[in-house]
Amino acid sequence: MSWFPQPPAYRSSQSTRGSAPVIGGLLVVALTVILATVVGTAMLGGASTPEPAPTAVVDLTVEGDTLRFTHESGEPLDVRTLSVRIVVDGEPLDEQPPVPFFSASGFEPGPTGPFNTASDPQWSVGETASLTVASTNSPQLEPGSTVSVRLTTDAKTVIKTETQV
Template sequence: MTAGSDRDRSGTTRAVSPIIGVLVLLALTVCLAAVVALGVSGLALESPEPTASFELAVDGDRSSITIDHVAGDAIDVEDLSVTIAVNGTELSQQPPVPFVGASGFDGTPDGPFNARADPEWTSGERAGLSVAGANSPGISAGDSVTVSLAVDGKLEATLETTAT
């Protein structure tokens, strides 16, 4: 066989399949890496919203509302907004949680709704407040009370009960 010839001793041309095979495997590896990179970057880039469970109790005689955080993620009360409605009508003044002494509410709230408390509302903690008589509509036994909790403007829970 002479130098520079593409023929082996039997007179047939050499196969280029090993080179093609390596190039195909390299191309597949690059494509697979690109698919994995796109998949990973498509995963939740923003932090997931908190998920928690609550229980609502309303005492119509005292116009007090208590909310128990029964399970789930901790809630930063500084990012929380609370909307209270009685028989489908929102209170004229909503609680600016966290707070200490707010118009439309008697005294200071309990638990994480109190501005002097730890702002992280964790499972097992109870928050409470008392609606002032000047806030309308008033709460009486038998009224339907709805409390909506939103974190950073996203609805976390809507709780409803009948005042006792």
């Protein structure tokens, strides 16, 4: 005989002790399904297909400090969305042209063609745009220098061209 009384055996058919892991498991599965649905919707429905960059052929010629760009073929380019990056012998110019412009630091005023703010911003086949690098910009265009130009629109390279001075 024991000094302590034995508790009566409580065995109820309505015990909730075993249901906690089942409920927890169901909640984890439900959260996983909801998360997968949200991610799937965002990936498939929310992402739009980007438009391909316009393709064009542009010929670059350099005479002294003047760069001439002739639109040879392809789609018209909207210079308002165009970014021009000029590199001389592997080194980018300190000042890059903010096309279209009339007067900009590092360049002589009055670019021609679609690079000028007074012109039609649509650069079409046959049109030539030009700009002149000012003596205050660096590096200078020297005879024998390799000039590379990258034209981009909305962070997509449209044209990359290179020539020698």
